[in-house]
Amino acid sequence: MNPTRPGVAQYVLLTLLALAFLYPIWWAISSSFKPAAEIITSPLSIGAPTLDNYRAMFADVPIGTGFANTALVLAVKGAMTMFFCPLAGYAFAKYTFPGKDLLFGVVLLTLMLPTLVLIIPLLLEMSALGWVNTYQALILPGSIDAFSIFWMRQTIAAIPDELIDAGRVDGAGEFGIFAKVVLPVIRPGMAALAVLTTMNVYNDFVWPVVAVNDTSHQTLQVVLATLAQNITGNRIGADFAAVWGELLAAGSIAMLPLLVIFVLLQRHFINGILAGSVKG
C-alpha cells in the first residue's frame, strides 16, 4: 500500500511480534530436550540436550498408535476429499441441470452448520450402528465436506469452457474430461486443498475424542489429550518434572510433521487459508 519505506520502528515491532509468536513453540521444543528437573528449576536455560524425556514418553505413551491411527484416517478421509469434492465442484461449476441451484443451496447451507451441533446426534447414530470405537466412525462423518466443494467449484469455474469442449470433441467421456482435463488444470488448488485437509484432519479433536474411547483407535490428538488429563488429574503425583518432560516431548513430536509441511509448502497453506475468506 503506502510506497514510503518502512522505518526501523516497523521492523522492531514486527520482529518482536514474530518472536512472541514463535517463542512458545521454541520453548516447548527446547525444553523437551532438557533434563526433566531443569524444566522446573531453570525454565529459561538451555542445558546439555538429552533424549531422556523422549525415551520415557515412548515407554509410557502409545504415541505410535496415535500416529498410525491419524495416518490411516488422514489417508482415507484425505483421498475421499481430494476425489469427491472436486468432482462435485466440477458438476456445480460446468453443468446445467434441473435442481442445480437448490442442491448447491443445500451445500451452502451446510457451510453454516456449526460442527458442534452434530456431535451428540452423531454419537447416538454411531452407537446405534455399533460404530463407536471404529475407524469408519472417525472417517465417514464429514468426509465429503461442503466447504471443499464450494472452494473447488470456485476454482473450476475459472477454467475456460473451450478447454472442456475441446476434451469433449476429442472423444473423452464425461469422467475422462474431469480426470484428464479438469484435474491437471486445477493442480495448484488441489495442492492447497490437500495441505488444508491435512491440517484439519491431523488437528481434529472434538469428534475423535467423542467417537473413540479405546486406546487402540485413538488418534494422535486424543492420545495427547488423555496424557494431559492424566497429569492434571494427578497433581500430587510423585515426579512432577518427569511428567512435564514427557508432556513436552509428546507435544513437540506432534507439532513437528505439520510445521515441516508448513515451512515447505507455505504458499499452499496461505492459499488454503485465504480460500475460506472469499466466501465472506
Place this chain on the structure above:
Amino acid sequence: MRSVRLTPYLFVAPFFVVFAAFGIYPLIYALQLSFMRWRGAGAAHWVGADNYLYLLTSPEFWASLGNSAVMWLLIVPIQVVAGLGGAVLLANARLRLRGLYRVAFIAPFVTPLVAMAQVWIVVFDQDHGPVNYLLNLAGLPDVGWLTSTVWAKPTLALLFLWKTTGFAIIILLAGLQAVPGGVYEAAALDGASRWRQFWSITVPLVRRSMAFLVVVQTLAVFQMFAEPFVVTEGGPYGSTTTAGLYLYEHITASDLGTGAANSFLLVLLVFGLSLGAVRLLRPKDEVS
C-alpha cells in the same frame, strides 16, 4: 445423451449420500430426542419442551453462555485490532523479510491445539511454571493463571489469540492488498493525514474481510471446546466451562435429550450472532 444428463447428479451424489447419512439423519433424530428424556439406555419418554425449559431456567446453562460471552469479549475485539495492526505493518510493498514474518505469524495456527494446550498447562502452572518463575525473579508474587477464577479465562483467551491471530493477519492482509495503491496517493495529494487515510480508506475497504473474520471467530469462540477441556477441565469453579464444553458435559452425564436441546439452542444463538455481525460490518453500499 442420457448418460450426460445423469452425469452431474452422479458427480454430486456422494456428498448428498454422506450428508444425508451423517448430517440430516442425525439432525432429525436429535430434534426428536430434544423433546425426550433419555439417559442413553432404557426407554425414552416424551417430555415436550421440558429439556428446553430446564436449560432456559438452569443457572449452569446461562453461566456457560456467560463464560463464552466473556471469552468473546476477551478475544474478538483484540484480535480484530491486532490483526489489522499486523496486516498494516506487513502490507508495505517495500518491506523486506515479509515472507519470514508471515511464516512466524502463521506457525502457531499450524500447531495442534491439543499439544499447545498442554504447553499452556506447563507454562502457566502456578507453582513451577516459567511465567511465575519470571514474576518471582522480578520480585512479584505468583499468579494463579489457571487456578483463579479471575485469570483462567484470560489465560485461555491468550492461547486462542496466540494460535489464531496470524490467521487474522493473513485474512486482513489479503483485504488490504486488494486496495489499489493509487487510492492512497490520491488521498495523500489531497492532504489527508496517515491516520485519516487509515480510517477513511483502509478500514472501509477491509470491512468485508473483517466481517468474515468476526463471523468465523464468533463461531469458533462459542464452540470453543479443546482449550478448556484439556487445560482447565472447565474449572476453577466452572469459570471456564464454555458453551461448547457444557454441551459435552451432557454426554458424560448421559443426559442426551438435554444435550440435544442444548445443541439446538446453541445453534440458534450462533446463527443469530453471525447474522448480527454480518449486518453490522457489511459495507453500507452493498445489498447482498
